[in-house]
Amino acid sequence: MLRRLWQILGPVICAALLLVALLAIYPNKLKHSAEEEKNDAVALTHISFKSRAKKIRALSDKSQNFVPFFGSSEWNRMDSFHPSMLAEAYNRSYTPYLLGQKGAASLTQYFGMQQITSQMTNKKAVYFISPQWFVKNGANASAFQNYFSSDQMISFLENQTGTVDDQYAAKRFLKLYPKGTLHQLAEKVAKGESLSSFDEGILSFKRFLALKEDALFSQLSFSNSYEDKIVKKASKLPQPFSYQILGELATSTAKKATTNNPFNIDNNFYTQRVSFQIKHLKGAQKKISYLKSPEYNDLQLVLSQFAKSKTQVIFVIPPVNSKWIAYTGLSEDMYQKAVAKIKYQLESQGFTNIADFSKDGDKAYFMQDTIHMGWNGWLAFDKAVAPFLEEKQATPHYHLNNTFLSKSWANYTGQPQDFTSK
Template sequence: MKKKLWMIFGPVIVAIAALLILLWTPINFKTVTPKKVDQAATSLDTRVLKGESVKNAAEKENYIPIIGSSELSRMDPFHPSSMAQKYHWKNKPFLQGNPGTASLTQAMNVGGMTNLKGNKAVFIISPQWFTKSGVPSDAFKYLLSPLQLTGFILNSNHGDKKMNKYVASRIIDLGVSKGPIEDDALERISEGKQITDFQRFYIRDIARSSLQSQDDLFGSLSMNDHQGQINKASAQLPDTYDYKHLNKLAVKLAKKHSHDNDLQIGDSFYRRKLKKRIIIYKNAHRHVTYTHSPEYNDFQALLYMFAQNKVEVMFVIQPINPHWVKYTGMPMSSITNFDKKIKYQLKSQGFNNIVDLSNVKNPNYIAEDTIHMGWRGWLMLDHHLKGYYKTKKANPENTEYKMNSYFLTKTWANK
């Protein structure tokens, strides 16, 4: 009888034991190959965003991250990944963003990129993040990385104390719970206390060790593969880079793919998301404002992460489709006031490299849908990225940041 039971359950027990040994044994599995990194660079896979091993491997190679949200999935011929491939940029974009990502998610992401220190990055700011309620709790909880959270907890006795207190408090307020030990550690950090020796031992040697093993083993398996899409997009570009010619091509392609509506919105998006209910959006955004939001405090936490690692950052303020703005009745002051406020927060602390696409002379076909860059918007950004991507290392003169904890206050968030 015992022999029969062992024949049935023995293999299962052995497999579970072997998996547990793999997950808790501090072994470097080295599953992240250059080929995997290249695939991950355009995969926009949530495991890449929430992991660390693939991104840190990319930082050792010729990649510069572009950090943003759902606009990164608009992979037309003028998308930075397409342009970098066609015109052989010395360094290539590594895309990091998903629908629902906002400042606090990306602050945790940047905090976990240990090899980003002293290098460059690009960060795309979306005005629509800065609503009165801020990031939705469900979106943040879904995209919060347990691995990155353990890293934040373990590093909480370093860096700016006010920033650490803010981040811990914000995570708690958003309803995150990752286990009683982690939750208690966050409570202590939010109160300005150091975590206990036992918490440090458990989180470092048990929880984080297991999470790192999982990331090493599974973080780059069966990722999304967008290389075919990039190949098809870049094939539509001329062999020689000429901005004026490319701008005409962008307008031509945009017209071809947005003839179903007079809002300059891509046909595919319009048919799927808007066509059947377009009338409900008429003058629906008359009272929208982007100047009162807890997102400004979350954004400051992100800036601290960049500053601590001396990362040189190009910030991009992406546009909102001007035809959509007019149709929905959104006041232009909502955009211009946001623009002034976010640029003040950046420039007053030494983040001076800002590409502002929210107010350009000719905004036609600058967005592919209602609120995301596409066609000419990508091309305008590429014009700035082309030179920026020639060197990967940060210029120390451009990382002399002067952080101000006032930007973590509710007074600033609601000013």
């Protein structure tokens, strides 16, 4: 009987032991490679977005200054004036490391940050805040689960110290991913309970496996993204650098790219995403509001992490295409109230570096599509962000207010400065 069991289970056990042995001898970290790091910086894949090894390799490389650009789908709008293009073409002192995916919002970014807290400490960052994130139910559960990795939870659990922020983050995780990895330990944190020595042992072992797997499988993903997406286009931009010349080029380029619709949005976007449903979209956004949302609380988690890491960060707030607003009935007044609420949450806690473009949706060729910046919008973005990243900034003095984690703030619709927690 024992021999028969060994014949059945022996190969499985041997394979498992070989895998453990392979992982044990495989290095935890990826070796620095300027080419691979630049490829990862603009890959915008699930792997590059979730991999701790890839992010740490680039953000810890002292020979290059990779700066994390947190956001969602806007980084995919890679026309010739995209931040990565301008940084390459004009030899900026930084290279954007793009961290964004369609549907990603503050909670996704917060858990991703847990993997790179050391690489964020006393460094700079760019954080793109889209008011469209602030819908009634907040972050989409499917999108959150899609961009979540076990290593993010391991990192969070190792970083947490039982604070109000930690408890709130654990509760939000359990709401959006109730049976996600290590949810039993997340439940303890949510209740304010301490992790036992046994729990910490489990975390240590899982961290060992996660680091090895990440480093191993990250080596198996190949791309030539930077050369194809960035270098070829950047080489065609005019020299020397001039905002006036770039502005003229952006306008002429946009005119040629927006000829098949009345909204001045990219032809391909209109054809593939809008044209077939255009009649149904007229007046379709009249009832949308961004004033009540748990996203305000999720944003507070991000601010808490920036404060802990003493990260110098500039926040970017985009507009909506004004012609699209008029057609769909989205309330401009509501949009501006949401922006005011976001800015109050930032500024009242010391996050005063804000590039607010929320009123620029009517500027010529500022938007590439309905809600994403492009062409002249990217140039305006560059005028605000490049000096922040290239010049020395005053040491920030953050003073967090936990009332921004409350439901009363999430649902508050009055004047932000009049808010009092109830």
